[in-house]
Amino acid sequence: MIQVGVNGYGTIGKRVADAVAAQPDMELAGVAKTRPNYEAETAVRKGYPLYAAIPDRADQFHEAGIDLTGEVEDMVMKADVVVDTTPSGIGAQNRELYEQYDTPATFQGGEDPDVADTSFVARANYDGATDEDVDYVRVVSCNTTGLSRLLAPLRESYGVEKARVTLVRRGGDPGQTSRGPINDILPDPVTVPSHHGPDVNTIFPDVDIDTLGVKVPATLMHLHSVNVTLDAEPSATDVRKLLSDESRLFLVPEEAGIDGTGKLKEFAQDTGRPRGDLWENCIWEESISTEGRDLYLFQSIHQESDVIPENIDAIRALLDRDDKQTSMATTDETLGVGLESLFHGARRRVVPREADD
Amino acid sequence: MIQVGVNGYGTIGKRVADAVAAQPDMELAGVAKTRPNYEAETAVRKGYPLYAAIPDRADQFHEAGIDLTGEVEDMVMKADVVVDTTPSGIGAQNRELYEQYDTPATFQGGEDPDVADTSFVARANYDGATDEDVDYVRVVSCNTTGLSRLLAPLRESYGVEKARVTLVRRGGDPGQTSRGPINDILPDPVTVPSHHGPDVNTIFPDVDIDTLGVKVPATLMHLHSVNVTLDAEPSATDVRKLLSDESRLFLVPEEAGIDGTGKLKEFAQDTGRPRGDLWENCIWEESISTEGRDLYLFQSIHQESDVIPENIDAIRALLDRDDKQTSMATTDETLGVGLESLFHGARRRVVPREADD
Numbered sequence: 251m252i253q254v255g256v257n258g259y260g261t262i263g264k265r266v267a268d269a270v271a272a273q274p275d276m277e278l279a280g281v282a283k284t285r286p287n288y289e290a291e292t293a294v295r296k297g298y299p300l301y302a303a304i305p306d307r308a309d310q311f312h313e314a315g316i317d318l319t320g321e322v323e324d325m326v327m328k329a330d331v332v333v334d335t336t337p338s339g340i341g342a343q344n345r346e347l348y349e350q351y352d353t354p355a356t357f358q359g360g361e362d363p364d365v366a367d368t369s370f371v372a373r374a375n376y377d378g379a380t381d382e383d384v385d386y387v388r389v390v391s392c393n394t395t396g397l398s399r400l401l402a403p404l405r406e407s408y409g410v411e412k413a414r415v416t417l418v419r420r421g422g423d424p425g426q427t428s429r430g431p432i433n434d435i436l437p438d439p440v441t442v443p444s445h446h447g448p449d450v451n452t453i454f455p456d457v458d459i460d461t462l463g464v465k466v467p468a469t470l471m472h473l474h475s476v477n478v479t480l481d482a483e484p485s486a487t488d489v490r491k492l493l494s495d496e497s498r499l500f501l502v503p504e505e506a507g508i509d510g511t512g513k514l515k516e517f518a519q520d521t522g523r524p525r526g527d528l529w530e531n532c533i534w535e536e537s538i539s540t541e542g543r544d545l546y547l548f549q550s551i552h553q554e555s556d557v558i559p560e561n562i563d564a565i566r567a568l569l570d571r572d573d574k575q576t577s578m579a580t581t582d583e584t585l586g587v588g589l590e591s592l593f594h595g596a597r598r599r600v601v602p603r604e605a606d607d
Numbered sequence: 608m609i610q611v612g613v614n615g616y617g618t619i620g621k622r623v624a625d626a627v628a629a630q631p632d633m634e635l636a637g638v639a640k641t642r643p644n645y646e647a648e649t650a651v652r653k654g655y656p657l658y659a660a661i662p663d664r665a666d667q668f669h670e671a672g673i674d675l676t677g678e679v680e681d682m683v684m685k686a687d688v689v690v691d692t693t694p695s696g697i698g699a700q701n702r703e704l705y706e707q708y709d710t711p712a713t714f715q716g717g718e719d720p721d722v723a724d725t726s727f728v729a730r731a732n733y734d735g736a737t738d739e740d741v742d743y744v745r746v747v748s749c750n751t752t753g754l755s756r757l758l759a760p761l762r763e764s765y766g767v768e769k770a771r772v773t774l775v776r777r778g779g780d781p782g783q784t785s786r787g788p789i790n791d792i793l794p795d796p797v798t799v800p801s802h803h804g805p806d807v808n809t810i811f812p813d814v815d816i817d818t819l820g821v822k823v824p825a826t827l828m829h830l831h832s833v834n835v836t837l838d839a840e841p842s843a844t845d846v847r848k849l850l851s852d853e854s855r856l857f858l859v860p861e862e863a864g865i866d867g868t869g870k871l872k873e874f875a876q877d878t879g880r881p882r883g884d885l886w887e888n889c890i891w892e893e894s895i896s897t898e899g900r901d902l903y904l905f906q907s908i909h910q911e912s913d914v915i916p917e918n919i920d921a922i923r924a925l926l927d928r929d930d931k932q933t934s935m936a937t938t939d940e941t942l943g944v945g946l947e948s949l950f951h952g953a954r955r956r957v958v959p960r961e962a963d964d
Contacts, residue, residue: 433869468824
């Protein structure tokens with residue numbers, strides 16, 4: 251069993267911990283947290299060994315009546331691998347600690363690419379992390395993950411001449427109460443390209459991609475307006491077929507009556523998904539259109555959860571325990587990734603029908 | 608003096624009425640309104656002759672203590688031209704009335720193109736409306752106006768191979784209290800292309816343009832994420848220079864500290880613009896970028912007001928009173944179009960500086 255430590259128990263960390271606990275080949279060595287808030291309480295309730303991420307603050311946990319198993323250093327020592335889910339920039343500071351104990355680690359997309367030996371999206375470049383020299387892997391951001399998953403099959407089947415994407419980004423997560431905007435539409439960044447295009451190049455160095463970022467008053471998911479000029483000229487039906495074969499791409503069927511990110515999340519909750527998570531790119535099937543070699547589509551990305559399966563696969567790749575297909579299949583099966591098959595199989599039951607309200 | 612009747616006194620109609628009243632060569636024959644609401648009160652206060660748009664409802668105005676000059680038919684008879692600013696679809700129904708009195712008319716972009724003899728954006732195709740056979744003109748929608756104004760100089764100077772635009776649209780106007788979405792990002796329409804591309808082709812039939820529509824919880828302005836593949840390969844500086852020479856394109860300078868539609872509107876209000884209107888396309892100067900022959904930029908469009916100057920010019924074109932340059936210059940001068948020069952001239956005074964708060 252792979253002993254996995256999770257450093258940081260916030261939006262991503264708590265989800266990674268649950269996912270690790272669900273794997274047949276992994277055991278959760280523990281989670282490290284900075285503050286004894288409601289998330290710390292949850293970790294304890296779930297029976298996760300809890301470590302103080304900042305040793306000086308151990309007292310705060312004691313005062314809050316929360317028992318600690320130790321300090322983060324103990325967890326790093328004990329773990330075979332650490333998933334670092336601390337806030338952007340902190341991961342880079344933590345690397346020294348991981349090196350000290352020869353503990354390999356995965357970092358998140360908020361870190362600079364040079365925090366790790368390679369950037370990672372399972373579908374796109376799993377094998378790049380299995381190399382013996384690779385001890386640190388950076389799982390790219392939610393948006394870059396979503397773009398890479400989409401580009402991978404398009405590249406393989408048709409070739410990509412150029413991709414142009416406008417990312418209409420949620421202003422903040424539901425819990426980020428200090429974020430904005432309210433009633434505004436911001437070019438963000440106002441300069442072109444946004445960082446997303448160059449970040450995709452950490453996964454596919456040779457893809458020509460320009461990205462533009464916009465920020466809007468919504469918290470549920472991002473929406474990508476995607477144009478890809480392909481080398482070939484497939485029909486929209488061809489592309490729909492190609493994408494529907496991908497386990498981490500969910501083609502939202504027209505009959506679902508899902509018109510936006512609100513209903514997507516509602517649907518995920520109705521299916522019993524933990525926290526209403528959507529690990530898959532949600533691609534509106536109707537939107538998939540071709541105009542000559544130009545492909546267009548809309549996809550929504552759940553910023554809180556689409557990188558979770560990638561973190562799990564990154565652990566196996568890093569320790570070279572499984573090949574890409576085996577790891578992805580195990581991750582998908584244990585988590586329940588693959589909303590499309592679930593959806594189609596149970597369509598009559600799960601699709602809210604307005605007439606029945 | 609051209610006698611102008613305005614049929615419909617809502618968001619667009621009230622602005623057109625004010626703009627007509629400001630023209631040296633026009634006189635407001637009157638405005639027609641369906642209901643005696645706060646807007647009707649304002650019309651009376653301004654001394655605009657008020658007509659009942661629906662004869663049966665004249666009593667409602669009397670009960671509300673609002674004096675009517677007559678019924679809409681009287682206004683149509685009296686006017687040399689009618690600007691129809693009734694809700695989408697009603698304009699088409701009204702055409703019969705205008706034909707009955709041989710009164711030429713301009714319609715709005717919510718109508719189907721075949722409501723009129725030609726569609727109209729002053730900068731793009733003014734002369735198409737001056738023809739003797741043209742009695743009815745359709746001023747295209749705010750978004751199509753914004754796109755056409757931008758494409759006109761690009762076509763002339765560089766040639767346009769293909770345009771791809773994602774329109775991040777406000778959910779409703781500030782006064783449209785029943786509109787949504789709340790906290791959502793909707794592909795709208797979910798199919799590609801949205802109607803905007805084909806609508807641009809009513810102005811530029813030969814332009815290859817694909818558009819995607821998104822709807823978000825904001826009310827102030829639309830935001831366009833624009834890509835134009837040009838025939839030539841100008842520098843970003845070239846394009847900035849080209850666009851800054853256009854009176855109805857406002858290049859938002861970096862030093863302004865304007866990061867979104869909220870500050871744009873605030874700035875417009877600070878300058879004393881009526882209703883905080885922004886008649887110009889607001890193009891973020893920093894966003895204007897080139898990558899080979901690919902041009903990218905963000906522009907915001909004020910849905911309530913950018914078509915106002917176009918309606919004024921359409922009147923002159925329809926009656927063949929002035930040539931394009933003369934009409935546009937008169938309209939711009941009387942309204943005060945040309946925010947860029949105003950801005951640069953008074954930059955220190957008008958730019959809100961956070962440090963001073």
